[in-house]
Amino acid sequence: MTVAMEKDKHHDSESESTTTIPVDGGPPLETGADRDLEPAHPENEKKLRVEDDVTLVEFKDGDPLNPLNMSPARKWLITIIVSNASLCVTCNSSIYTSTYTGIQDSLHISHIVAIIGLTLFIAGLGTGPLFLAPLSEFFGRRPIYLISYTLFCLLNIPLALSPTVWLFHPVRFIHGMTGSAFLSVAGGTVSDMFAKKDLGGPMAVYTASPFLGPVVGPILGGFIVAGAGWRWVFWVSLIWSFVVLIAIALGVPETYAPKLLVKVAARERQETGNPNLRAPMEVSQKSILKTIGVSVLRPFQLLIYEPIILALNIYTAFLLGILYLFFQAFPLVFHVSHGFPSSCTGLAFLGIGIGMVGATLSQPYWNGLYARRAQELAEKGEAMVPEERLRGAMVGGVLVPVGMLWFAFTSYKSIHWIVPIIAGIPFGAGVLLVYIPVFSFLVDSYRVYAASALASNSFVRSSFAAGFPLFSSAMYARLGNVWASAVLGFICLAMMPIPFFFFYKGQTLRKWSRYAYS
Structure with a gap:
């Protein structure tokens, strides 16, 4: 036809x-x-x-x-492969934190310089999508996957063999950039294959994978470093990413x-x-150049002219910043105070991981709630508004400070270690319950500028995640384990009304917006 x-x-x-x-x-x-x-x-x-x-x-x-005519089994296989790739990439951001001591001794650098390796990788994750996403529009998704992930795989070699930090740090930044395709382009692959009515489940799996990666990293890295040394963290990453690369080459079509x-x-x-x-x-x-130019410029225009985007971006970025700050805080609480072996300190992230998995599994409930609300409004002849997507974010906004303050005031050495670990469950669930509705709200509110709105969110999130680890050690040294976490918890408490405010007032604010759909 x-x-x-x-x-x-x-x-x-x-x-x-x-x-x-x-x-x-x-x-x-x-x-x-x-x-x-x-x-x-x-x-x-x-x-x-x-x-x-x-x-x-x-x-x-x-x-x-x-792609819509593929069999369901093949669609899910592709979804699992690209989600695994995303998990591997973000796991590489946090697994690095288990190598600090070894890198400091081998490369003769300070702790803060070692942390810069984490910061640079996250900066690469935030920068790469600005270029890779528009390039995928000209060359397709598969070439971007194969080229970028091949580089991501191979760059583990200079990281494992690096004799100096002057080689190590620039490679870490490029490593993050090459892996970022699976935090941007891969979502399109999932969306390409499933009809709208079937998209919720597969997209929930894909969306959860980059958040679970930072949780898996410290758990895996602790055991690798204890058993084989810090350089083997990158050899294991090479093996994992190579297996994923083969799966992409054989199992992920255009x-x-x-x-x-x-x-x-x-x-x-x-x-x-x-x-x-x-x-x-x-x-x-x-x-190509003009497309990339707009892809780079438009997100910053939205940050400047759209207070809705700026507020939600800062809110979600602060939550991700706390997650990455925990890579410095958890060793202080569980290794120093509670005497966990270095190899087991990463297990403290299990609480956060359980919370995130639980929030992912709850998505059918929120999807059904949204569908029922849409039907109710349709029967009244009323249109659905984007603010209806923020119901889950309001629940998540409450759970985050609950988890943070619970963790803070149970971080005393006299309190059993399981109590602050359990505090990670509401925190992890709250983070994901905030993120998914906020993403949905931005897409629905800025329909014709959805890419730019989400790209701005990605940039701000990455900036916070890259910056928080740099001051976390000094913050915890100055305030102590309890009050450093408590300050963050009280800030989360102060930010808790944000999704509530936009749920009730967002429609009014969008009427004054130059970019929002109303």
């Missing part, structure tokens, strides 16, 4: 029709850049000028090239529809003998 192309089609803003909106309250793409860039930021591209006799192809019903339609067009030209059949990508005159 073919569709005639309107001549000199114009776009005034980023195409709303191609922005992926989470379904039934389910989690959105991590950056949304893939869908928001279809066409990507149309002001980047020259207007499409197509001759009248040129027709654009689309998928036929049942076309095997259409799923980006514009790229696949190029094959459809070639096939139909051959079958019909009609040389005027074209895929949209074949007639597009988009500029």
